[in-house]
Amino acid sequence: MLLEVKNLNKTYHTGQVEFKALRDVSLSVQKGEFTAFAGPSGSGKTTLLNCIGCLDRGESGSILLDGVDLMAKKPVELAHFRKENYGFIFQTYNLFPVLTVAENIEMPLKLLQKETPEQIHEKVMEMLAKVGLSGYENRRPLELSGGQQQRVAVARALIKKPKLVLADEPTANLDSKTGEAVVELMKELNVNEGVTFLFSTHDAMVMKRASKLYEIHDGQIKPGRKKV
Amino acid sequence: MKYILQLALKNILRSKRRTVLTFMMLTFGVTVYMIMSSLYAGLDEVSFDNLVQFETGHVKMRHVNFDEDRPFSTDNLMTQKREIYEKIKAHPFVRGVTGRINLLAEMDNGIDSMPVVIVGYNRQTDKEVFELAKFISKGQMEKDGAVIGVDLAKDMGLEIGDVANLTFRDINGMYTALDIPITGLLYSGDPMANKMKVFMDIDIIQKSMDTGAISEIAVKTDNMYKANKYAEILQKEIPDAEVNSWKTLSYEFANVVSTKKKAGNFILLVILIIAMVGIVNTILISIYEKRREIGTLKAMGMLDKEVRNLFIAEGFIIGFTGSLFGLLFGTIANLYFIYHGLDFTAMMDQMGNMGASMVGVMKSVWVIKDYFVVTFLATAASIFASYYPAKKVMDMQPVDCLRTVQ
Numbered sequence: 001m002l003l004e005v006k007n008l009n010k011t012y013h014t015g016q017v018e019f020k021a022l023r024d025v026s027l028s029v030q031k032g033e034f035t036a037f038a039g040p041s042g043s044g045k046t047t048l049l050n051c052i053g054c055l056d057r058g059e060s061g062s063i064l065l066d067g068v069d070l071m072a073k074k075p076v077e078l079a080h081f082r083k084e085n086y087g088f089i090f091q092t093y094n095l096f097p098v099l100t101v102a103e104n105i106e107m108p109l110k111l112l113q114k115e116t117p118e119q120i121h122e123k124v125m126e127m128l129a130k131v132g133l134s135g136y137e138n139r140r141p142l143e144l145s146g147g148q149q150q151r152v153a154v155a156r157a158l159i160k161k162p163k164l165v166l167a168d169e170p171t172a173n174l175d176s177k178t179g180e181a182v183v184e185l186m187k188e189l190n191v192n193e194g195v196t197f198l199f200s201t202h203d204a205m206v207m208k209r210a211s212k213l214y215e216i217h218d219g220q221i222k223p224g225r226k227k228v
Numbered sequence: 229m230k231y232i233l234q235l236a237l238k239n240i241l242r243s244k245r246r247t248v249l250t251f252m253m254l255t256f257g258v259t260v261y262m263i264m265s266s267l268y269a270g271l272d273e274v275s276f277d278n279l280v281q282f283e284t285g286h287v288k289m290r291h292v293n294f295d296e297d298r299p300f301s302t303d304n305l306m307t308q309k310r311e312i313y314e315k316i317k318a319h320p321f322v323r324g325v326t327g328r329i330n331l332l333a334e335m336d337n338g339i340d341s342m343p344v345v346i347v348g349y350n351r352q353t354d355k356e357v358f359e360l361a362k363f364i365s366k367g368q369m370e371k372d373g374a375v376i377g378v379d380l381a382k383d384m385g386l387e388i389g390d391v392a393n394l395t396f397r398d399i400n401g402m403y404t405a406l407d408i409p410i411t412g413l414l415y416s417g418d419p420m421a422n423k424m425k426v427f428m429d430i431d432i433i434q435k436s437m438d439t440g441a442i443s444e445i446a447v448k449t450d451n452m453y454k455a456n457k458y459a460e461i462l463q464k465e466i467p468d469a470e471v472n473s474w475k476t477l478s479y480e481f482a483n484v485v486s487t488k489k490k491a492g493n494f495i496l497l498v499i500l501i502i503a504m505v506g507i508v509n510t511i512l513i514s515i516y517e518k519r520r521e522i523g524t525l526k527a528m529g530m531l532d533k534e535v536r537n538l539f540i541a542e543g544f545i546i547g548f549t550g551s552l553f554g555l556l557f558g559t560i561a562n563l564y565f566i567y568h569g570l571d572f573t574a575m576m577d578q579m580g581n582m583g584a585s586m587v588g589v590m591k592s593v594w595v596i597k598d599y600f601v602v603t604f605l606a607t608a609a610s611i612f613a614s615y616y617p618a619k620k621v622m623d624m625q626p627v628d629c630l631r632t633v634q
Contacts, residue, residue: 050627050630053527055523055526055527055625055626055627055630056625056627075532076531076532079526079529079530079531079532080529080531081529082527082528082529083528083529083530084529086527086529088524088527088528090524090630092520094520094521094523094524094630096521096524097242098238098239098241098242099235099238107528108528108529110231111231111528111529111530112529
């Protein structure tokens with residue numbers, strides 16, 4: 001078992017108003033799975049991904065990644081944990097416009113400070129080839145199409161071979177054809193490289209490609225709608 | 229750290245216009261400071277040189293009971309002893325020795341009279357210590373003539389060739405009078421000298437006063453900046469005289485210099501504060517604009533303090549390069565002021581010499597210390613200014629940053 005979430009609760013407080021974003025959410029993800037959360041806007045998909053990705057904290061429950069209890073960790077420890085174990089793909093790509101494609105992709109490795117510049121360069125070129133962007137290494141993100149930018153984001157998320165890649169609606173900003181291509185790429189990497197993906201979506205096409213689907217509604221995983 | 233600096237540099241270059249504005253503010257401030265500091269230093273150097281060459285020499289000896297309140301009293305006169313001169317000259321650092329006599333007199337042009345100070349100088353030895361000739365704007369020094377201040381000549385309506393009558397008391401308190409032709413006009417950096425001083429051959433004065441005594445012995449050494457040390461050496465050997473260096477004698481002027489330096493430091497402080505406000509503003513806007521990027525960095529595992537350091541590094545780069553460019557432009561501007569100089573003659577004629585003892589064209593001098601001080605202060609101030617906004621980044625939650633709509 002790679003990921004195990006048990007009875008996770010999360011409430012947002014806005015002044016006097018309370019909003020329960022997650023209610024006793026429990027789920028599990030095996031290594032190498034291509035898992036999706038589906039649900040309407042405001043259902044809690046992003047909150048769940050953020051809690052799993054240590055970007056946000058739940059109030060109660062537990063999140064175990066590879067046996068490590070994330071709820072017990074301090075913020076600094078969580079930052080280190082994210083650096084080592086997670087890859088993130090965002091809906092709006094979140095690439096750094098001042099950096100080239102290669103510089104964006106190499107950033108997680110630079111932050112890890114474990115490899116030489118030569119090794120990093122080699123890995124970047126390899127990853128660019130995998131996402132079909134060879135020759136684009138010196139371009140800036142704004143010189144690329146949306147689909148290409150998301151491919152760069154995928155490459156950035158995978159370059160350090162993380163245990164888990166979290167993708168928050170990775171196709172939401174793309175047209176259907178480009179979105180399909182990006183999902184196809186993620187699926188390929190999942191199958192060929194054994195990368196574990198966990199992503200949120202409300203795109204029916206993306207849901208079809210998921211090896212496991214959790215439907216979320218009002219902060220709860222819908223009973224009986226779990227499919228393998 | 230290297231990677232953070234690289235990222236910071238790229239971030240700075242992203243908002244070129246804003247960066248350039250902050251940068252220019254700092255560069256302009258540093259440039260202005262460099263020019264002013266060099267001008268002040270040049271002014272001080274020339275002023276001290278003039279003071280030494282005209283009035284104090286490197287070391288001056290006076291009567292051991294010299295009365296500052298009655299500087300022209302005959303009680304202050306001391307006997308010229310050959311052995312004292314020989315003792316002084318025996319030192320290898322001594323380049324010249326001369327004696328002068330100063331006394332109060334009344335100058336009469338037949339219509340008006342004015343109090344003046346007569347300075348009796350030795351025509352042979354005075355030039356070993358002083359550079360009186362440098363300050364003569366018209367005419368020359370002659371054995372039987374007097375050189376008087378330009379303002380005194382103007383007030384008394386005297387010109388070269390005219391004869392002035394000088395009345396003063398001799399050593400016995402008896403009045404004596406001299407008719408002396410004006411052979412030269414003196415223009416020094418000291419307005420009192422221009423208005424009151426009359427330079428004459430010491431032999432004529434001593435003969436009229438019926439004395440061989442002098443008011444002071446002035447010494448020129450091999451290095452004016454070692455004058456304090458030399459004064460101490462001479463004082464030990466000649467205990468019956470009061471020995472002072474030019475630095476001690478010019479303490480009032482040194483106070484003016486010190487005040488000017490404080491004013492210069494205040495200008496630097498104002499410049500730094502303005503630059504700091506600009507940098508705080510730049511970094512705050514930069515943080516606001518990059519909220520989502522900050523969230524992405526934190527999501528990728530960059531530590532809070534590393535993200536903070538990224539923005540401090542932006543401030544550092546702006547401060548450091550801004551001050552370097554300021555130094556560059558300041559140096560270029562100073563090349564003109566150092567090798568060409570500024571002619572203040574017309575302005576000083578109208579406004580006085582503003583506390584400086586200088587004549588004509590003033591040239592700046594290099595102040596090497598400024599290069600280090602300004603770079604350090606501007607950089608440190610920039611880091612300090614960027615610390616507060618950068619610290620805000622540490623409190624930002626990655627999830628909040630990522631939610632930002634931009």
